[in-house]
Amino acid sequence: MAAAPRLSIDLASVAPVYRQIANGLRQHLVEGRLTPGDLLPPVRQLALDLGVHFNTVALAYRSLADEGWLDLRRRRGALVLERDTPVAPQRDLVDRLLRRLSEVTAELRSAGVPPRKISAALRRLAEGVES
Amino acid sequence: MAAAPRLSIDLASVAPVYRQIANGLRQHLVEGRLTPGDLLPPVRQLALDLGVHFNTVALAYRSLADEGWLDLRRRRGALVLERDTPVAPQRDLVDRLLRRLSEVTAELRSAGVPPRKISAALRRLAEGVES
DNA sequence: CTAATTTGTATATTGTATATATACATTATT
């Protein structure tokens, strides 16, 4: 019922912290480590753990609430919802994300990661998704 | 020798334009559609094609030059280099990119894309990398 | 029933990043 998700944020990354937090939580959500009924830590608590300001966490929570993952209420906190996935995925968003996948793959090649390793990582992800 | 890479940028995306350009070019580079000896279009030309300011393109070119892909010289332009991939990929960078892959995958699931489609896209990417 | 406490929310401030405008530097060609 009370959930303390494991998150790590990277201050050196170009990705803004609030989005890193949202991304990390979204992974826990889609992968079922956070399930409906769970309560996330209060924004001040998680902010303390991560070493950022509580409004930054609040912004991440609100992003996920906008996506339908959370219900936020004062005094009670952030509740994980039973969420039916959107029936009609937004075309634009999906296209952008797919392109992003191939961009990141190109970055990995550019960084000198052996193709074998890259494709192994991709296949591992593919398996994870199907389970 | 003169190369006119096909690029598309998305002004609605959260990704800054200069990085979108660099990402797109990097894909052409790692996938061999741009090869050593090719000359990219002048910054003003590509900027005109894309509808952005030439300094934005210049910034993208410089990013790729920093990565060792391009040699920039005034009057001659942006030359694609013979680039030996880094022998020791930067651990931090690679970790960040791998995490990014799994974040994007989570975003796709969150957007309601059927797992089958996601894993198919991932496997397709994996195949492309190995070729 | 009221006060205190615990939560999320709203607004303002400050720093940083992005995109552009403009001027400059370099170098090949005429």
Next chain:
DNA sequence: AATAATGTATATATACAATATACAAATTAG
């Protein structure tokens, strides 16, 4: 030597990110 075609440097406007601070709501304590 002059011109033209490039990339580069610097300044500025704007938007975004992170924080500080004040507020609002709702549960609990007394």
